[in-house]
Amino acid sequence: MSRDQETRTEDRxxxxxxxxxxxxxxxxxxxxxxxxxAPATLTLLCxxxxxxxxxxxTVAARLAAGDSRAAAARALERTDxxxxxxxxxxxxxxxxxxxxxxxxxxxxxxxxxxxxxxxxLCFWVRGAWPLAEAMARSVAVVGARAATPYxxxxxxxxxxxLADREWSVVSGGAFGIDAAAHRGALxxxxxxxxxxxxxxxxxxxxxxxxxxxxxxxxxxxxxxxxPGAEPLRPRFLIRNRVIAAATRGSVLVEASARSGATQTMRxxxxxxxPGMVVPGPVTSAMSVGAHELLREQPTARLVTGVAxxxxxxxxxxxxxAPPARGPRRPADELDDEAALVLESLPRRGLRSPDAxxxxxxxxxRVALRKLSLLEELGLVVRRDGGYAxxxxxxxxxxxxxxxxxxxxxx
Amino acid sequence: MSRDQETRTEDRxxxxxxxxxxxxxxxxxxxxxxxxxAPATLTLLCxxxxxxxxxxxTVAARLAAGDSRAAAARALERTDxxxxxxxxxxxxxxxxxxxxxxxxxxxxxxxxxxxxxxxxLCFWVRGAWPLAEAMARSVAVVGARAATPYxxxxxxxxxxxLADREWSVVSGGAFGIDAAAHRGALxxxxxxxxxxxxxxxxxxxxxxxxxxxxxxxxxxxxxxxxPGAEPLRPRFLIRNRVIAAATRGSVLVEASARSGATQTMRxxxxxxxPGMVVPGPVTSAMSVGAHELLREQPTARLVTGVAxxxxxxxxxxxxxAPPARGPRRPADELDDEAALVLESLPRRGLRSPDAxxxxxxxxxRVALRKLSLLEELGLVVRRDGGYAxxxxxxxxxxxxxxxxxxxxxx
Numbered sequence: 102m103s104r105d106q107e108t109r110t111e112d113r114x115x116x117x118x119x120x121x122x123x124x125x126x127x128x129x130x131x132x133x134x135x136x137x138x139a140p141a142t143l144t145l146l147c148x149x150x151x152x153x154x155x156x157x158x159t160v161a162a163r164l165a166a167g168d169s170r171a172a173a174a175r176a177l178e179r180t181d182x183x184x185x186x187x188x189x190x191x192x193x194x195x196x197x198x199x200x201x202x203x204x205x206x207x208x209x210x211x212x213x214x215x216x217x218x219x220x221x222l223c224f225w226v227r228g229a230w231p232l233a234e235a236m237a238r239s240v241a242v243v244g245a246r247a248a249t250p251y252x253x254x255x256x257x258x259x260x261x262x263l264a265d266r267e268w269s270v271v272s273g274g275a276f277g278i279d280a281a282a283h284r285g286a287l288x289x290x291x292x293x294x295x296x297x298x299x300x301x302x303x304x305x306x307x308x309x310x311x312x313x314x315x316x317x318x319x320x321x322x323x324x325x326x327x328p329g330a331e332p333l334r335p336r337f338l339i340r341n342r343v344i345a346a347a348t349r350g351s352v353l354v355e356a357s358a359r360s361g362a363t364q365t366m367r368x369x370x371x372x373x374x375p376g377m378v379v380p381g382p383v384t385s386a387m388s389v390g391a392h393e394l395l396r397e398q399p400t401a402r403l404v405t406g407v408a409x410x411x412x413x414x415x416x417x418x419x420x421x422a423p424p425a426r427g428p429r430r431p432a433d434e435l436d437d438e439a440a441l442v443l444e445s446l447p448r449r450g451l452r453s454p455d456a457x458x459x460x461x462x463x464x465x466r467v468a469l470r471k472l473s474l475l476e477e478l479g480l481v482v483r484r485d486g487g488y489a490x491x492x493x494x495x496x497x498x499x500x501x502x503x504x505x506x507x508x509x510x511x
Numbered sequence: 512m513s514r515d516q517e518t519r520t521e522d523r524x525x526x527x528x529x530x531x532x533x534x535x536x537x538x539x540x541x542x543x544x545x546x547x548x549a550p551a552t553l554t555l556l557c558x559x560x561x562x563x564x565x566x567x568x569t570v571a572a573r574l575a576a577g578d579s580r581a582a583a584a585r586a587l588e589r590t591d592x593x594x595x596x597x598x599x600x601x602x603x604x605x606x607x608x609x610x611x612x613x614x615x616x617x618x619x620x621x622x623x624x625x626x627x628x629x630x631x632l633c634f635w636v637r638g639a640w641p642l643a644e645a646m647a648r649s650v651a652v653v654g655a656r657a658a659t660p661y662x663x664x665x666x667x668x669x670x671x672x673l674a675d676r677e678w679s680v681v682s683g684g685a686f687g688i689d690a691a692a693h694r695g696a697l698x699x700x701x702x703x704x705x706x707x708x709x710x711x712x713x714x715x716x717x718x719x720x721x722x723x724x725x726x727x728x729x730x731x732x733x734x735x736x737x738p739g740a741e742p743l744r745p746r747f748l749i750r751n752r753v754i755a756a757a758t759r760g761s762v763l764v765e766a767s768a769r770s771g772a773t774q775t776m777r778x779x780x781x782x783x784x785p786g787m788v789v790p791g792p793v794t795s796a797m798s799v800g801a802h803e804l805l806r807e808q809p810t811a812r813l814v815t816g817v818a819x820x821x822x823x824x825x826x827x828x829x830x831x832a833p834p835a836r837g838p839r840r841p842a843d844e845l846d847d848e849a850a851l852v853l854e855s856l857p858r859r860g861l862r863s864p865d866a867x868x869x870x871x872x873x874x875x876r877v878a879l880r881k882l883s884l885l886e887e888l889g890l891v892v893r894r895d896g897g898y899a900x901x902x903x904x905x906x907x908x909x910x911x912x913x914x915x916x917x918x919x920x921x
Contacts, residue, residue, distance in 0.1 A: 383815035384664065392815050396819070403805045
């Protein structure tokens with residue numbers, strides 16, 4: 102391991118340990134990390150050197166429960182076992198937008214959710230897409246859990262329409278508007294990202310488990326909290342700042358008065374992201390928050406569909422990322438026969454070279470040659486006289502990558 | 512008749528004649544009247560001196576059909592027969608707001624409806640309220656004819672709520688939103704004003720005849736066109752400028768794309784009246800115009816109910832008129848017995864003093880004394896040995912007022 106790699110590994114471990122010690126978004130921690138780096142900040146906090154009384158007490162309480170570095174090491178193992186990965190600002194896939202959260206420091210508000218708005222320390226990610234690429238052309242669709250059929254219809258249409266135009270749809274995975282937006286994107290065969298307020302291993306709510314499974318397969322599950330973390334109530338509001346900042350703009354579909362979703366919109370507007378609002382019947386309690394936002398926020402923009410949304414996020418114009426093409430996979434470069442052979446392998450378990458040849462419709466000799474190539478590329482593994490699909494590169498614990506596989510973000 | 516009265520009568524006749532010669536809102540006519548006065552303008556036009564080719568042609572065509580002064584005299588007679596009255600800028604009840612239409616001169620647009628935006632020359636009015644008083648605390652509620660049940664519900668609630676708070680509700684008398692707003696106001700026992708695009712004797716559409724009868728009884732029917740005038744298509748848009756200018760603010764409830772109602776709103780905003788828009792489901796074609804207006808007009812304000820509307824029109828604050836109390840009638844000052852006697856007279860026809868005494872439950876001598884007082888006040892007339900209700904003061908031709916009756920706006 103090179104000196105540089107060592108430093109990066111230490112930084113990653115320290116960020117995970119800091120996540121265990123303190124809540125994401127804590128400004129005092131962010132400022133220390135900016136000044137001293139994550140490892141020195143961790144040391145300082147563990148030695149009782151927190152610069153603020155409140156942080157001091159929080160850290161002391163956590164340290165009484167265990168050792169932060171040991172907890173971080175356990176979290177790293179658990180992350181690997183899950184096939185998840187940790188993303189830090191050192192990684193290429195770090196979503197640049199969240200750095201704009203620095204600007205929220207000036208709000209001067211006293212409520213906890215208004216003070217815990219610092220940029221994230223790290224993310225846990227499940228899914229094959231590089232996080233930055235999924236976020237580069239993304240729109241957040243947020244709204245009420247207790248959505249009406251009208252809101253669900255509108256959010257689904259928006260999710261579908263955005264995905265259909267190769268925009269990622271980002272939301273929070275909740276019932277109602279969130280789920281409808283994710284589903285719309287999935288139905289269009291697009292990319293959708295659920296930013297969670299709990300561990301990526303236990304996406305909340307349970308009732309959306311099937312949805313989260315679909316999202317993990319073709320999109321991303323993302324969280325600032327380590328695996329096993331519970332969806333505590335304040336975390337939803339802390340999480341919302343990431344949805345607002347990591348995307349190109351946010352659309353509110355339905356919200357009751359003083360909903361968490363309107364807070365996401367205020368975050369977005371505060372850092373100059375387009376904040377878009379879908380109106381609804383004035384007779385509906387679930388549109389009260391949407392209308393209030395349109396009345397109170399002069400920069401909030403009324404939108405009635407995907408065309409209006411694209412008009413807003415399209416404003417960023419020239420610097421706009423091209424449609425996301427997803428992670429470049431070695432499989433993308435295969436010749437036709439190799440691709441056929443790869444497709445002939447079962448999703449789970451082994452298949453013999455003969456059976457592979459038969460399914461792929463190629464000779465056994467060709468099958469063996471292609472299997473050997475695929476093995477070299479890290480796409481298949483040989484085991485017990487048969488071949489199996491290799492686990493996806495991003496779900497593979499560090500250090501287990503086969504030679505020849507391209508470097509993967511982690 | 513005094514010299515002043517003579518001048519006013521001549522001015523009134525000339526304005527009526529000019530209405531017969533040209534369409535209301537014509538800028539070239541308005542400018543001539545400003546410079547020369549109405550009688551000299553009439554003379555100039557009748558002598559072929561129109562300053563513009565188009566106006567010249569219009570006037571020539573009308574003059575070929577008859578004499579303008581004779582037509583005006585016939586219109587005055589017809590107005591009297593209808594129990595209607597003509598209101599000109601000389602009258603106390605002239606609604607001051609319409610003078611702000613001068614500012615629309617600068618629009619520089621070339622469409623006819625955009626050039627015919629000059630202040631009115633005169634109004635025909637049916638109903639007991641002084642026009643200026645009804646308009647002083649008024650809100651226009653406008654929208655689609657093909658309104659949805661949602662729009663009808665919202666407009667009715669708005670009409671009711673405004674009237675309930677002693678604001679007049681002004682609209683155009685059309686099906687859909689207009690009718691719903693008028694009905695809401697009537698149901699609250701409030702004042703509602705229908706500004707028509709045709710003669711006040713034949714309010715359009717016929718299907719709203721019962722509604723117009725209710726409005727004429729307790730509110731006002733108003734038009735810039737003389738009795739008998741037909742509701743020609745362009746007149747609706749010309750009329751809309753009066754709805755926008757005579758009121759304190761306008762609320763759009765439902766409108767399809769490019770609806771006439773959105774044009775009313777643009778007029779209102781152009782002369783700095785609050786332009787308010789009720790949003791609706793984005794899935795409804797009847798809210799497309801409303802949402803477009805909110806997106807295109809930065810000063811248009813989203814409102815969801817009467818509280819928001821009053822917040823906007825309440826901005827005018829200190830100069831705001833107190834709640835309209837309606838015309839002060841001599842009958843309001845009567846003692847109980849005189850009031851009973853007055854109520855005992857039939858709505859049409861005569862009744863003998865004996866019959867009046869019997870119905871009123873007073874002695875014949877008391878009845879005779881009160882009838883005599885009422886006659887002096889101009890409230891009853893004696894005829895053929897019986898008594899009848901006098902026609903309402905505002906429906907009485909000039910010069911026929913009984914002595915002792917207070918001056919009435921005309």
